[in-house]
Amino acid sequence: MRSSSSSSSTPAEPDGAFAELLARVQACTVCAAQLPYPPRPILRVSPTARLLIVGQAPGRRVHETKIPWNDPSGDLLRQWLGMTREVFYDVSRIAIVPTGLCYPGTVNGSDLPPRPECAPLWHPQLREAMPDIRLTLLIGAYAQAYYLGKRRGRTLADTVAAWRDFAPDYFPLPHPSPRNRLWLKRNPWFELEVLPALRERVGAALAAGDNGGAKNQA
Numbered sequence: 001m002r003s004s005s006s007s008s009s010t011p012a013e014p015d016g017a018f019a020e021l022l023a024r025v026q027a028c029t030v031c032a033a034q035l036p037y038p039p040r041p042i043l044r045v046s047p048t049a050r051l052l053i054v055g056q057a058p059g060r061r062v063h064e065t066k067i068p069w070n071d072p073s074g075d076l077l078r079q080w081l082g083m084t085r086e087v088f089y090d091v092s093r094i095a096i097v098p099t100g101l102c103y104p105g106t107v108n109g110s111d112l113p114p115r116p117e118c119a120p121l122w123h124p125q126l127r128e129a130m131p132d133i134r135l136t137l138l139i140g141a142y143a144q145a146y147y148l149g150k151r152r153g154r155t156l157a158d159t160v161a162a163w164r165d166f167a168p169d170y171f172p173l174p175h176p177s178p179r180n181r182l183w184l185k186r187n188p189w190f191e192l193e194v195l196p197a198l199r200e201r202v203g204a205a206l207a208a209g210d211n212g213g214a215k216n217q218a
């Protein structure tokens, strides 16, 4: 199986054009001058992936461990998805590509936004190299801004509440950061109504055969 990841749990060596693309991503220095550390793109991709998870940008802990969603936000995301770590990190089925691939640093204790150069440069190429992606989870405002553009709602809650409008390709979600616990408390419909639908859609995407399910387009 051809698959690859930037994390230490890489299950197999990639080959051909996919490996060449991944090598170019990992060697990227396009916005190095704006980053607090030398570029370290954090992503997990494979040409057989069916589900794509697009978050914001690596935080400091993820930057250090090189494992995306290896933090309390990841724990809550897996809880939302009803997934074990083993399933979540099965790169042959689930790809993880943040809106900005490198840790952008912080200001006043908050993570800076993803570098704006990154998604337009790498997402179209990575998506083209993963033709079996059937569903893309758009986690947080930056992922939704890049993929949905003007189709977004006025607020993040509006966008998430309108999740049906973005089916079958996309599913918008709030960021599962501990900082968003108040948002979750104020919007109980999310856990009651949206999470069951999310689990169903994710299950269908992961289970779909080669002729099943709708294909995402970048």
Ligand code: SF4
Pocket (backbone or CB within 6 Å): 025, 028, 029, 030, 031, 032, 039, 040, 041, 100, 101, 102, 115, 117, 118, 119, 121
């Ligand atoms: S954030 Fe993206 S564009 Fe900037 S150096 Fe990292 S991979 Fe390249």
